[in-house]
Amino acid sequence: MMKKLWVLPFWCISIHGVGQIPNFPTSSVPNPHHPENFIRLAHGSTAGVTIPSLPFNILSDKRKSEIEQQNWNMIQGDLKKTVQEQELSSQKERYDRQQALEHSFYNLPSLSKKVGAQAYYSAYHQLASLNQDNYSVSEANFIVENAYYEGKQSFSEFKSGIQKTAKQLLQKMKDRKQDTESNTDKNLMIFEFLSKGMKLGGVQYKAIKYDFEDYMGTKDWSKMFVSKLLKTGSGQCHSMPLLYLMLAEEMDTEAYLAYAPYHTYIRFLDGEGEWQNAELTNGIFTANSLILESGYIKSEALQNNIYMKSLSKKELLAQFYADLANGYIQKYGMDEFVGNTLDKALEYSPTNIYANQLKSMYQQARLAYVAGQL
Numbered sequence: 001m002m003k004k005l006w007v008l009p010f011w012c013i014s015i016h017g018v019g020q021i022p023n024f025p026t027s028s029v030p031n032p033h034h035p036e037n038f039i040r041l042a043h044g045s046t047a048g049v050t051i052p053s054l055p056f057n058i059l060s061d062k063r064k065s066e067i068e069q070q071n072w073n074m075i076q077g078d079l080k081k082t083v084q085e086q087e088l089s090s091q092k093e094r095y096d097r098q099q100a101l102e103h104s105f106y107n108l109p110s111l112s113k114k115v116g117a118q119a120y121y122s123a124y125h126q127l128a129s130l131n132q133d134n135y136s137v138s139e140a141n142f143i144v145e146n147a148y149y150e151g152k153q154s155f156s157e158f159k160s161g162i163q164k165t166a167k168q169l170l171q172k173m174k175d176r177k178q179d180t181e182s183n184t185d186k187n188l189m190i191f192e193f194l195s196k197g198m199k200l201g202g203v204q205y206k207a208i209k210y211d212f213e214d215y216m217g218t219k220d221w222s223k224m225f226v227s228k229l230l231k232t233g234s235g236q237c238h239s240m241p242l243l244y245l246m247l248a249e250e251m252d253t254e255a256y257l258a259y260a261p262y263h264t265y266i267r268f269l270d271g272e273g274e275w276q277n278a279e280l281t282n283g284i285f286t287a288n289s290l291i292l293e294s295g296y297i298k299s300e301a302l303q304n305n306i307y308m309k310s311l312s313k314k315e316l317l318a319q320f321y322a323d324l325a326n327g328y329i330q331k332y333g334m335d336e337f338v339g340n341t342l343d344k345a346l347e348y349s350p351t352n353i354y355a356n357q358l359k360s361m362y363q364q365a366r367l368a369y370v371a372g373q374l
Helices: 002-015 035-043 061-105 117-128 137-148 155-175 183-195 226-232 239-250 288-294 299-303 313-331 336-348 353-373
Strands: 197-200 203-206 256-260 263-269 275-279
Touching (some): 117 137, 117 313, 117 336, 137 313, 155 226, 155 239, 183 197, 239 263, 275 288, 313 336, 313 353
Antiparallel strands (some): 256 263
């Protein structure tokens, strides 16, 4: 743009027959507003910079002032932009140095090079790609479990079994002349199937059983999985409610996961607008009062929506992120992947007690590592 401003007057002069540009005397005191002198002042030298002289004598004082002001504004703008870019670059360099220091000294050593660990990074990105308010519970759960199996399981095989059972349950309702549009009836059908068992498609299914052996998955983390429950017919308060939610999803009915201390269960609204608490570990419906008495739940926990709250899809997705982090811990240990994954869980559900407990464990491990470094 600068060249165009200088060339335009030059060609106008040529058209009017001026044959030679006169030389002007140089002032002993440089004008700081003149472009050439501004560059000299700013950079210390004009070596290598060619700025043609202007035939100011044929221009009006007003026009000369306008041209000088335009060029002054342009140079000021360019200089300001350059200073801003340099400052941003300096800030990024300082940030990168600080991050490098933290990574080398404060962060836990990465376990990402261990065999199969990349499956967890892939699972994290798969969860992140889901619509947080409208996703398949079966898919989210499969992503988490498949990471533990290093991406070797088949989703179509996993989901087809759940879809088949859901269709058979709907058909059972039709055979019984039950309302297949009733949220209450569909939930009661799922509860009966899981807690009592029934005959579907000519096959007798037994009620699911509580797996008392290694029910926390301390020795074998896959004990927590829905896929394990489907294969063995036994599970615990982690896998049972998730299977219930998957069947409810396929039957297009509403059901929600809820927390109690070290426990999860199912809630749904009945036809009268009352919440029903389905306890799958013992096959009964539990009153709120019993959960309050047996779970040692304080009023503060209720006020902060930690326990006995129906989780939204977004809050349930936080649970899957926490499960992903815990699976990584069980298989590999603690590193920054755990911290980042739990941060994502708490972004979706800040009061998620499960994610907060895991985050506390992660922070303790990080503190112990830093103390060891010091």
